[in-house]
Amino acid sequence: MTNGKDRGFVLWFTGMSGAGKSTLSSLLTAELARIRPVELLDGDEARKSLSEGLSFSKEDRDRNVRRIGYVARLLARHGVAAVVAAISPYQATRQEVRELVTGEGLSFIEVYVQAELSALVDRDVKGLYRRALAGEIPHFTGVSDPYEPPPQPEVVVRTDREAVSDSAARIWTTLAERGLVPTTRARHPLTTEP
Ligand code: ADX
Numbered sequence: 167m168t169n170g171k172d173r174g175f176v177l178w179f180t181g182m183s184g185a186g187k188s189t190l191s192s193l194l195t196a197e198l199a200r201i202r203p204v205e206l207l208d209g210d211e212a213r214k215s216l217s218e219g220l221s222f223s224k225e226d227r228d229r230n231v232r233r234i235g236y237v238a239r240l241l242a243r244h245g246v247a248a249v250v251a252a253i254s255p256y257q258a259t260r261q262e263v264r265e266l267v268t269g270e271g272l273s274f275i276e277v278y279v280q281a282e283l284s285a286l287v288d289r290d291v292k293g294l295y296r297r298a299l300a301g302e303i304p305h306f307t308g309v310s311d312p313y314e315p316p317p318q319p320e321v322v323v324r325t326d327r328e329a330v331s332d333s334a335a336r337i338w339t340t341l342a343e344r345g346l347v348p349t350t351r352a353r354h355p356l357t358t359e360p
Pocket of ligand 1: 183184208209210213222226227228230231251252253254255292294303304305306307311
């Protein structure tokens with residue numbers, strides 16, 4: 167019999183491009199790696215391999231999310247903490263993945279990485295919002311394509327209002343409350359204050 171800390175789970179980050187999914191998921195992955203097996207599945211990376219050639223149509227986004235969810239479930243089933251970072255804009259598809267995971271008795275922790283569109287446009291790390299607003303990228307999430315916020319995520323982080331370390335701490339607390347990690351956070355060296 168394994169205890170809660172040895173069980174796999176899925177930690178799913180959803181939110182618009184540039185909201186901070188990659189930053190937070192990498193940070194949490196690094197922290198989890200100090201105490202347990204963990205894998206990070208990032209949408210940008212999946213689109214170079216598992217989901218190579220897929221477009222940003224609704225059908226292809228759903229395919230991408232289902233594929234990532236499938237791999238995450240397989241990993242979690244074998245005791246890995248599967249961390250996912252993908253826009254995953256459609257509620258029904260996220261719910262479908264959630265049900266597959268929880269149907270196996272595994273936890274699905276959804277983190278909504280939220281920021282105002284204006285903050286994302288101001289930040290525009292990849293320069294994509296500028297191009298999308300200029301009409302150069304059709305179907306760009308939040309500009310010319312939908313993003314359906316999760317109605318009941320386990321955690322909401324406001325990356326336009328709170329520090330990365332605060333968001334990460336709240337996510338860790340949520341995992342700890344469910345018995346998935348110890349209460350004491352295995353802090354990443356970069357976020358450890360003196
Ligand atoms: S998802 O909708 O299928 O879940 P995914 O997370 O894999 O998306 O990929 C999102 C990344 O693709 C964005 O961070 C951005 O860099 C890039 N991208 C390119 N075109 C688009 C688009 N039309 N809408 C959103 N993101 C896009």
